[in-house]
Amino acid sequence: MAVRIDGKRISKEIKEELKEEVKQFKEKGKHICLAVIQVGEDPASTVYVNNKKKACAYIGIESQSYELSESTTEEELVDLVKSLNNSSNVNGILVQLPLPKHINEDRIIRTISPEKDVDGFHPTSVGRLWIGEKGFLSCTPAGIIQLLKRSDISIEGKECVIVGRSNIVGKPMAALLLRENGTVTVAHSRTKNLKEITKRADILIVAIGKRQFITSEYVKDGAVVIDVGMHRDEEGHLCGDVDFADVEPKVSAITPVPGGVGPMTIAMLMNNCVETVRR
Numbered sequence: 556m557a558v559r560i561d562g563k564r565i566s567k568e569i570k571e572e573l574k575e576e577v578k579q580f581k582e583k584g585k586h587i588c589l590a591v592i593q594v595g596e597d598p599a600s601t602v603y604v605n606n607k608k609k610a611c612a613y614i615g616i617e618s619q620s621y622e623l624s625e626s627t628t629e630e631e632l633v634d635l636v637k638s639l640n641n642s643s644n645v646n647g648i649l650v651q652l653p654l655p656k657h658i659n660e661d662r663i664i665r666t667i668s669p670e671k672d673v674d675g676f677h678p679t680s681v682g683r684l685w686i687g688e689k690g691f692l693s694c695t696p697a698g699i700i701q702l703l704k705r706s707d708i709s710i711e712g713k714e715c716v717i718v719g720r721s722n723i724v725g726k727p728m729a730a731l732l733l734r735e736n737g738t739v740t741v742a743h744s745r746t747k748n749l750k751e752i753t754k755r756a757d758i759l760i761v762a763i764g765k766r767q768f769i770t771s772e773y774v775k776d777g778a779v780v781i782d783v784g785m786h787r788d789e790e791g792h793l794c795g796d797v798d799f800a801d802v803e804p805k806v807s808a809i810t811p812v813p814g815g816v817g818p819m820t821i822a823m824l825m826n827n828c829v830e831t832v833r834r
């Protein structure tokens with residue numbers, strides 16, 4: 556039987572550690588504030604943004620929230636980000652994605668000061684990650700590293716296969732696994748013989764955005780499987796990119812959805828907020 560990697564428990568553990576650290580910073584007069592910007596009223600985004608604000612409140616981080624209308628222009632958003640860059644009260648800036656189509660996401664991400672880039676999406680943060688310089692790590696991949704480490708799963712020398720090459724998960728995941736001395740393969744939608752490649756994995760990270768795509772045929776006996784997908788099935792239940800019931804009996808450890816990677820993303824966002832004052 557596979558170990559279920561409990562992201563909820565591990566994220567709680569990290570949040571407790573951060574709460575204690577924030578308390579000590581407060582005693583030294585150092586406060587932390589995260590600015591959260593949401594453009595439009597996508598209900599899923601609202602849920603995530605509320606979860607982030609709740610996590611801030613729990614840990615003792617102040618949050619400022621900017622709820623802008625769908626019709627906000629790119630210039631208005633750029634101006635807001637610039638004013639937050641210059642605000643000494645604000646330590647971190649998070650612009651919830653996706654943005655409405657008339658706004659250029661890349662331009663907004665580039666406008667955020669790299670010193671306040673708690674999502675780790677700015678090209679400066681990405682560059683720092685790849686050259687091994689200190690900087691903000693992209694939250695989902697950083698959360699996955701913590702899940703592995705805190706489950707005593709070593710990465711060094713392991714065959715790590717990532718399925719998916721997005722800027723927010725696949726690519727930074729590759730950099731982090733490499734930094735941990737894994738042997739890394741990135742597969743994607745144009746990959747040939749995907750099954751042959753995923754079957755080599757000791758650690759398989761799945762971020763393809765296709766519901767229950769990875770079945771037992773794609774995994775090696777005893778592998779560790781990390782599921783980054785988030786979908787709803789016909790009954791409205793959350794599920795991932797991995798067919799959990801089919802894969803679980805074959806592997807040594809696996810993350811569930813929900814309760815796996817998702818909660819870790821928020822815990823690592825909180826860690827990045829605390830990182831702004833550690834420096």
Ligand SMILES: Nc1nc(=O)c2c([nH]1)NC[C@@H]1CN(c3ccc(C(=O)N[C@@H](CCC(=O)O)C(=O)O)cc3)C=[N+]21
Pocket residue numbers: 602603606649650651652653674694785793812813814815816817818819820821
């Ligand atoms: N600038 C920006 N930064 C982000 O980090 C960002 C974003 N935009 N846009 C959307 C995605 C998605 N994301 C999630 C965070 C937590 C859960 C999470 O906590 N999931 C729970 C379930 C939550 C539920 O019940 O719906 C779980 O998997 O157990 C999921 C997804 C952050 N994102």
